[in-house]
Amino acid sequence: MSELDAKVTRLTIDIVLKLAVIIALLAWSFSIVSPFILLLVWAGILAVALYPLQQKLTSKLSKQGLSSSIVVLVLISILVVPLILFGNSTFDSVHEVYQKANSGQLTIPSANENVKSWPLIGEKIYQLWRDAEQHTQVFIQEYKPEISEGLKRIVGAAAGTLGTMLMLIVSLIIAAVFMTNSQSISNASSKFLNRMMSDNSGSSASKGERTKQTIVATVRSVATGVLGIALIQAILLGLGMVVAGIPAAGILALVVLIFAIAQLPVLIIMLPLAGYYFSVADTTPAVLFLIYSVVISISDAFLKPMFLGRGMDIPMPVILLGAIGGMLLHGIIGLFVGAVILALSYELMIDWLNIDQEKDA
Template sequence: MNMLARPDLVLETRLSRKLMDVYIRVGLVLALTLLCYRIFAPFITMMAWALILAVTIYPGHQALARKLGGKQGLAATLLVLGGIALIVVPTAVVFGSMGDSVHGTIERVRANAFAVPAPPARVAELPVVGPKLHGFWSLAHTDMPAVIQRMQPELGELAAKALGMVASIGGTILLFMVSFIIAGIIMAFGESGAKAAQSILGRIVGSRRGEEFAVLGTSTIRAVALGVVGVAFIQAMAVGIIMILAEVPFAGVLAVIVLVLGVAQVPALLVTVPVIAYVWLSKDYETVPAVVDTALLLVAGMLDNVLKPLLLGRGVDAPMPVVLIGALGGLAGAGILGMFLGATALSLGYQILMRWVATDPDIVDIAELEGELPIVS
């Protein structure tokens, strides 16, 4: 039978061949995508942090580049060097102090040289909690050596964990430094990168909306970086440096706790107030240094109340509660990196929802469609 006499059979054969061709192409693209992902997977976290840093610092980079006659590379280099000097070095000092405190305490416990001093008599005179606090402190003072003796088998494991913590801190600081350097490279080519991001979003949601979403995503990342992580980091560094200068025990550990509390939107006064109480109850501080340390710790503990309203949600076309809820939800689901993803995703979702609410299906604006319809060549 001549196939030309069966046009339906010819059409079916052509469709089946084209469908098989599409399946093969899709399979090859999927295999290439998976291969690229496996190659790039070890660098995803580093590149994500580099992109976040680049987006956050880019306005300052552009201002510096204008002062340098438009030299993008020189401006990025100066920002990277300055950032390492102003951020990485203090961070290394605070986290190094935390590691030294933990390791030193464990070594003292292993040597049975750790002892709790006797409580001052004035502790018992404190209202409400004074007698109970004095009794608990006295019990720790008298029975601590026996408790330490019982803990000897576990001290080796604790020492190993302390050393691992110090090594992890060093690795984190190194990752941050490399991310900062990559962020400088991204900023040096920031204009072409911004156009590429807008083009990608334009292919997904339309050219005009792609530009709007790119601006919204950028402003949200900057708002979270400055209003949540930035404020928490600045506050933790301020509290940590003040406690180090005041020679407060475990200053590095307490600074890390302040950082975690700040990211979780919990007041840092939960740490600074007990430290102030320690300064006044301890016999190691004179009156004038105690007053100065108290004033500095109070100011540092309330620093977020001043900085957060100024920075969080600034320049974002979404309400501050939306940004904050997205940041906290992302933090709970995926850690600090999830804060940026959560806030950006929720802000984009909010804009899509509000655009849908404001759109009347019975009214079609031809001018609006011109920016949304794909161009067919």
């Protein structure tokens, strides 16, 4: 073997060994942080979305840490009250139904004739409701396994929602740390993106900086225009259901949240609930609940143009697929993260495709 061949061999072995060590360290590091990745991603999304609000407060208080803490504490307080109300409402409703069913005291409200007019399923639901009303105990015995399984799923969903809310609270605390150290994190992300995109042009409008701006704009647009509005609708409609005394208000509020994030009409849920409320309540509170439900349900029509967009043009199917796919992959928290990540991927792809066109122009 010649001296040149020996040097090439040693160099090859050296490179292979270094790569092996680097890959092993990266794989090991990933396995260590993988349980926290979703939490950190969600915290980062919250930090980017809340940063403008935190900066406005910082300009008055002149302290990054204090302003970050105030923003997060206010948001946690806003979340905790509905969380307690929804949780208590759901568990109390399930417990009451379970106790009355076992003691033979469960009564079913009179079937509403208007249910018959519902398309496709109206007749079947009305007949099932009528059978349950007239032969309650027979109905319970006949469908006992299904009722028990349904109650278990409701409790499980409520527990999962509580866990998600706790995860959200922890993410908000981490987001406060991110916002407090925003400058150093911003500098580090710029260096990373410039390095990843091999931007050596030295121009002020670098590819890395352009990508960072796209990421920030997309996250804020989706977080405020989709997630924020969906959360507001779910909280307000959930509180309305709690005040009206509708059973399992917490679970229904969660369903409203899922529909709102997936960009589906919330009225699909609220109109049947309003119809049900007409059958169990007096006319005046039922009419008020219907008006309240319709107003809050359609509020996104004028709220979204105010918050969603701002230079973004994200198709509804992208948000829908991101929300549903995220939920299937990561549970309830995936509703939020999935919508943002897929919207971000879409915007980055469009931005990348348009770079050459802008150069030619």
